Amino acid sequence: MANYTIHYKLSHANGALVDEAWDEPLVFEVGDGQLDPCLEKCVLDAKLGELQTFLLSASEAFGERYDEAFQFMSRDDFPSDFNFELDAAVEFQTPAGDAYVGCIDQIEDGQVRVNFNHPLAGADVSFQVKILDIAS
Missing domain, CATH: 3.10.50.40 (Chitinase A; domain 3)
Structure with a gap:
């Protein structure tokens, strides 16, 4: 190449x-x-x-931007010392070991909405x- x-x-x-x-x-x-x-x-x-x-x-x-790529997650799904900030990029590991990056899109009460669309x-x-x- x-x-x-x-x-x-x-x-x-x-x-x-x-x-x-x-x-x-x-x-x-x-x-x-x-x-x-x-x-x-x-x-x-x-x-x-x-x-x-x-x-x-x-x-x-x-x-395109897909609604299905937005996921609501519990704050409990994050480490206890996690700093929740809008637009912060967060890396998640799947059980198979693959990594996915999402951006925090919304924070309400005990729920966090994560956007897994490309930025x-x-x-x-x-x-x-x-x-x-x-x-x-």
Whole structure:
């Protein structure tokens, strides 16, 4: 697989910056998990040395937001010293050992609502990329 060196900016369609590697370029190998597959596809479609902007709909980017991905959990399901904060990311382990990250979306009485959607689910995004180098 090829190694890419890129500059990039990922923004909501409204212009709010989400992530960037502009001062320090990102070096990654296709498929290594550093970039989401939807962004890797844009890099593969980009031309070396050209600054390009890809406008991705929610379905093309990180998917739609699903109500089923919101789960209510008891405060008792969390460690006793857990600091409950809105929008805090929490990692959960399944019995099989897989890890899932959710964000605390709502805190009421003894219940906590956790959002397991991707943080950018439901959002149209702009991905600006410039390929600096491609090495085999």
